[in-house]
Amino acid sequence: MKKKLTIGTRGSALALWQARYVASVIEERDPAIQVELKIIKTRGDKILDAPLALIGGKGLFTKEIEDALLERSVDLAVHSMKDVPTELPDGLRIAAVMEREDPRDVFISANGQDLEKLPQGSRIGTSSLRRKAFLLNRFPGLDIISIRGNVDTRLRKIETEHLAGIILAAAGVLRLGFQQRITSFLDTGFMIPAIGQGALAIETRMNDPEVESVVRSLNHADTELCVRIERAFLLRMGGGCQVPMAAHCTKKDGAVHVNAAVVHPDGSPLLKETFSGKVENGSIGVELADTLIQRGADAILKTVLSDDWEPGPAMDIV
Template sequence: MTQASPAFPLAFNARLTIGTRGSPLALWQAHAVRDALAQTLGRTPESIVVEVIRTSGDRIQDRALAEAGGKGLFTKEIEEALTDGRIDLAVHSAKDVATFLPEGLHLAGYLPRADVRDALIQREGAGLADLPQGARIGTASLRREAQLRRLRPDLDVALLRGNVQTRLAKVRGGEFHGTLLALAGLDRLGIANEASAVLDTANFLPAVGQGAVAIETRIADEATNAAIVAIACRATGIALAAERAFLAALDGSCRTPIAGLATVESGEVRLKGLVLSPDGRDAAEADVRAPVADAARLGAACGTELRQSAPARALGL
């Protein structure tokens, strides 16, 4: 084994353990973080352990997450292992991370963000306009459902849970005319060619955090935090600071259709936010900018503005 880089504490000569879900996409993300850390620390990838932890979200497949307790179900058991010291860091899809984290934990950084857009997978045709009247579309996302209904009120949107392969199989098998998945996930699994169409963010905004890989650590673990800072993407961190503050101001969860996308360019962060009623008929949206240093403040202000202006039905009131 190569020696740890002198830029990092000797604690990294000890075993380092990453916690993750066990789906193919989750494992791709964990291995990407492992490889980046190994290079930074001067270690072999094999010297960093990837531990699979089954979450409540993985076990519950027969109902929407909103009915079962929210998207934190995909991180709960992993965060418990992190708090207890059984793992040193957790790797998540950023869009699955709850708005508020357990005490003592934080998001230490993100890998460079991939394509944020949603992909439509359908049995026939190449876009929403090609779906037949009343086509059955499967999704577990209230955000996707609301935006689909906003664009195509005639569609029959039904619950479809499971990993990427499960959802694709149910479309191929004829249970659904189509489904929506994150293009980033398809890309990372090497199956982007499954996409029939890629939906433009101009009229179909992604989930907060979509396309980003989040790394969660204990706040007090200085050695691990230092290593994460060394591999983290600054622009992604700025964008997610705005998006997550936006979500927090709305008290966002899986129970409200919320979409948001922040981009960083020329020293500015631009945030587009959207809140919808479940049927997509009512909506409030914003498009705001600020210097990158004010990313979190921008997100919080945008979320507060939409919370005050959104129709009551859009906030589930």
């Protein structure tokens, strides 16, 4: 008899692709394991008529799946890392971070015209306050339209909403096989990716060594370190995935390279910090956050979050 493991996942085409991918890797590495999927609808999936930034609350795309983990109706959960709150429920942990797909954002044009050449007033669709803020910083004449839905729904909205184009995460577009629709990949110096973008997080219960031993072998050490740095930055900033801030880390030749920024939703001011060097944990993420706070990022965040905004704990995570 094969041992069965059940993955909790959202039901979108992208979420299912990601869960099936993880299942295939587990089964390939251990043929004695059979992996099943359990589709769970999250609050973020149910509310489709409002921008994510206005819905509020953390764990919009993870809470119900985490509840299933705690209730033991699933054995592990597969999330897009950028959807995972920095603070997890008691009893749960991120057991593995898989190797990152392309972390960049992409522009998909209605007629093949490049983003740099769009006329003033062109309508660009995005669900992300971060993307909106970076776009307006560089192209203040654009008209940014909020769109929600899965990847293929947003692609259809180019026509139905009369958009000049949309901005999406490259990872989802590539995973679903829509690469032929990409007009351009956006440089990370201009459009800094969301924290964790392109990485898959595998969440398990604590003190569940049998499941953890299976999952931990899927971990990619360099991606895990980079994501840890990015999430330490986010935690210190006291924000969630719908706040106009970003941090992106890469590792090469033993050193990490980090770009981090906080930007006003209207595009200005934009505060940016960078770091290059050797580190072993996420502490540099905290340091970058503290530097930006000292430069005035707190005033930007208070306009987005609330007047009583305070930095989060200065602790390492993941």
